[in-house]
Amino acid sequence: MSTVLSARHLNKFxxxxxxxxxxxxxxxxxxxxxxxxxxxxxxCGKSTLLYLLSTMDTDYDGEIDMAGTTLxxxxxxxxxxxxxxxxxxxxxxxxxxxxxxxxxxxxxPGLKLGRYPEKEIEERAMEKLRLIGMADYARKPxxxxxxxxxxxxxxxxxxxxxxxIIMGDEPTGNLDRANSENVFRIFQELAAKxxxxxTVTHDPDFAAGTDRIIEMSDGKxxxxxxxxxxxxx
Amino acid sequence: xxxxxxxxxxxxxxxxxxxxTLVAMLGVTFGIAMFIxxxxxxxGVNQFLEDSALDAxxxxxxxxxxxxxxxxxxxxxxxxxxxxxxxxxxxxESARLKNGLQIAERIGREAGVLGVSPQVATQAFYNNGPIxxxxxxxxxxxxxxxxxxxxxxxxxxxxxxxxxxNPDGLIMGTVLARKLNVRIGDKVTVTTPTGSTRxxxxxxxFGFGVGTVDNTKSYANLATVQEILxxxxxxxxxxxxxxxxxxxxxxxxQKIRAVYGYYTEDWATANTAILAGExxxxxxxxxxxxxxxxxxxxxxxxxxxxxxxNKIKDIAILKATGFDGRDVVAIFLLQAVFIGxxxxxxxxxxxxxxxxxxxxxxxxxxxxLSIKTFPVIFDGTYYGLGLLFGVITTVLAGYFPSRKAAQVxxxxxxxx
Numbered sequence: 001m002s003t004v005l006s007a008r009h010l011n012k013f014x015x016x017x018x019x020x021x022x023x024x025x026x027x028x029x030x031x032x033x034x035x036x037x038x039x040x041x042x043x044c045g046k047s048t049l050l051y052l053l054s055t056m057d058t059d060y061d062g063e064i065d066m067a068g069t070t071l072x073x074x075x076x077x078x079x080x081x082x083x084x085x086x087x088x089x090x091x092x093x094x095x096x097x098x099x100x101x102x103x104x105x106x107x108x109p110g111l112k113l114g115r116y117p118e119k120e121i122e123e124r125a126m127e128k129l130r131l132i133g134m135a136d137y138a139r140k141p142x143x144x145x146x147x148x149x150x151x152x153x154x155x156x157x158x159x160x161x162x163x164x165i166i167m168g169d170e171p172t173g174n175l176d177r178a179n180s181e182n183v184f185r186i187f188q189e190l191a192a193k194x195x196x197x198x199t200v201t202h203d204p205d206f207a208a209g210t211d212r213i214i215e216m217s218d219g220k221x222x223x224x225x226x227x228x229x230x231x232x233x
Numbered sequence: 234x235x236x237x238x239x240x241x242x243x244x245x246x247x248x249x250x251x252x253x254t255l256v257a258m259l260g261v262t263f264g265i266a267m268f269i270x271x272x273x274x275x276x277g278v279n280q281f282l283e284d285s286a287l288d289a290x291x292x293x294x295x296x297x298x299x300x301x302x303x304x305x306x307x308x309x310x311x312x313x314x315x316x317x318x319x320x321x322x323x324x325x326e327s328a329r330l331k332n333g334l335q336i337a338e339r340i341g342r343e344a345g346v347l348g349v350s351p352q353v354a355t356q357a358f359y360n361n362g363p364i365x366x367x368x369x370x371x372x373x374x375x376x377x378x379x380x381x382x383x384x385x386x387x388x389x390x391x392x393x394x395x396x397x398x399n400p401d402g403l404i405m406g407t408v409l410a411r412k413l414n415v416r417i418g419d420k421v422t423v424t425t426p427t428g429s430t431r432x433x434x435x436x437x438x439f440g441f442g443v444g445t446v447d448n449t450k451s452y453a454n455l456a457t458v459q460e461i462l463x464x465x466x467x468x469x470x471x472x473x474x475x476x477x478x479x480x481x482x483x484x485x486x487q488k489i490r491a492v493y494g495y496y497t498e499d500w501a502t503a504n505t506a507i508l509a510g511e512x513x514x515x516x517x518x519x520x521x522x523x524x525x526x527x528x529x530x531x532x533x534x535x536x537x538x539x540x541x542x543n544k545i546k547d548i549a550i551l552k553a554t555g556f557d558g559r560d561v562v563a564i565f566l567l568q569a570v571f572i573g574x575x576x577x578x579x580x581x582x583x584x585x586x587x588x589x590x591x592x593x594x595x596x597x598x599x600x601x602l603s604i605k606t607f608p609v610i611f612d613g614t615y616y617g618l619g620l621l622f623g624v625i626t627t628v629l630a631g632y633f634p635s636r637k638a639a640q641v642x643x644x645x646x647x648x649x
Contacts, residue, residue, distance in 0.1 A: 089554070
């Protein structure tokens with residue numbers, strides 16, 4: 001088991017309206033194939049931490065390494081390329097490009113990466129949509145889908161390039177029980193195949209099923225215990 | 234950067250919000266259309282005023298300046314003395330150009346000369362019953378004069394050929410004819426300053442659209458005017474020259490003066506006031522054009538800015554899923570090029586339509602301007618300029634906001 005992500009001494013400040021330290025010297029590592037949940041009260045900094053890890057926020061102190069690459073201090077274009085290849089991200093509120101169909105939304109990161117020809121990307125995208133039960137809505141414009149449906153399409157999009165790490169900010173926040181469980185099962189299977197999953201969640205049941213829970217409070221990690229069932233693996 | 238994906242996203246953006254795309258295009262369209270219309274019209278007016286003034290005047294006029302100033306003999310003998318000479322008569326000096334016809338022939342053979350018209354010009358009184366008006370009469374070879382001034386186009390009634398067959402014919406300026414209350418076939422008594430009189434018959438009227446010409450001038454046959462003035466058939470007072478290139482007239486005039494020793498006057502000297510006016514009008518055209526383009530440019534900038542700002546969340550999502558800054562810029566540049574180009578083309582079409590409508594709008598300028606509709610110039614250069622400006626402005630207006638959006642962290646957009 002190798003380290004796929006390491007965060008060292010992360011500090012992050014918000015300056016508006018007042019100077020406020022969101023993250024205080026956060027250090028931790030994630031192993032390949034780990035299914036990780038970050039939990040904590042609202043405002044504890046867990047979403048902010050996830051955004052730093054996702055490379056979409058570069059305004060921080062400390063260092064982040066991922067998949068053998070140091071990501072701190074890289075250019076925007078390098079980070080974009082890195083996200084395209086190694087990261088899948090599911091947002092809490094903002095999901096899809098409204099002008100495009102569900103299928104096109106899933107395909108776009110694949111087309112950008114250009115690892116497969118367009119025909120094959122379309123097939124793979126359909127397969128991902130089928131996986132999360134959205135195949136029937138593939139041709140519908142994203143703007144016509146409900147919040148939950150959009151979130152599921154966003155999950156399919158996060159999977160399209162078989163990323164090293166999948167990150168989700170409340171990835172099941174808009175889903176009903178059945179779909180939530182389906183997504184959870186998909187994540188578990190992906191983790192078993194060697195992809196790493198990092199999610200921020202409020203849902204105690206969701207967190208309870210993961211390999212490890214990192215609990216945060218006031219910008220610090222207060223516990224990072226492994227779940228008991230992991231020992232059975 | 235993959236231009237195909239960028240093009241696909243740009244196309245989807247444009248097609249998904251058709252109304253917004255159309256509004257952005259129309260922003261470009263109106264700016265360009267107004268620019269085209271204004272500049273075509275203003276340049277048309279400039280060109281028209283210049284043409285109507287310069288067409289009626291020769292590029293070079295060769296004449297003999299009658300200079301009657303001369304000192305008395307005593308003054309010459311005893312300069313500085315207390316000399317008193319009463320009532321000294323000026324010397325009788327003729328306005329004749331010696332060998333005028335031969336000079337005209339030789340000038341006509343020079344390179345760059347469009348035409349030469351030797352003529353006899355004199356002051357004259359026109360009498361019709363009790364009405365008595367002063368003016369000028371020019372004895373010309375009407376074919377040569379026609380070559381210089383395109384008289385065929387200037388004729389309001391009658392024909393030039395009648396003058397050739399009728400030795401007592403007279404082609405009169407329209408305003409002069411109206412003031413004298415004469416029409417084709419009517420007779421007019423012409424009296425010269427030397428006192429001789431002749432009755433001539435009006436066979437045509439012309440209008441240059443220039444008051445000073447139409448009000449005073451008449452054409453008669455060269456031989457007829459020579460007869461009225463009781464001169465011989467070689468008597469010539471003026472030679473009018475037109476060049477192919479008006480600018481060549483200035484050095485050519487100097488040359489004629491040097492060779493033949495007579496006074497020459499070129500068109501630039503004769504029309505100093507008109508040329509000064511033209512400079513002012515050209516300046517006005519530039520100012521108005523630049524103002525229009527600046528206003529249109531800001532309109533375009535605003536619209537493109539809005540287009541990008543409306544898509545700011547999409548930009549964040551694209552960046553989050555791995556599209557880099559160059560992709561984002563390319564997506565919006567492609568949209569800008571499309572909006573600028575199609576909007577610009579539409580603007581050219583509308584600008585052409587408006588200019589055309591203006592050019593067929595009836596306009597009564599009275600006696601002083603010989604036009605029936607507004608003067609408009611259709612010049613491809615302005616259309617090219619307009620399109621170029623439209624595309625460049627739109628592209629710049631799309632580039633800056635999209636580059637700015639491409640540089641920020643996606644999270645700072647999404648978190649907001």
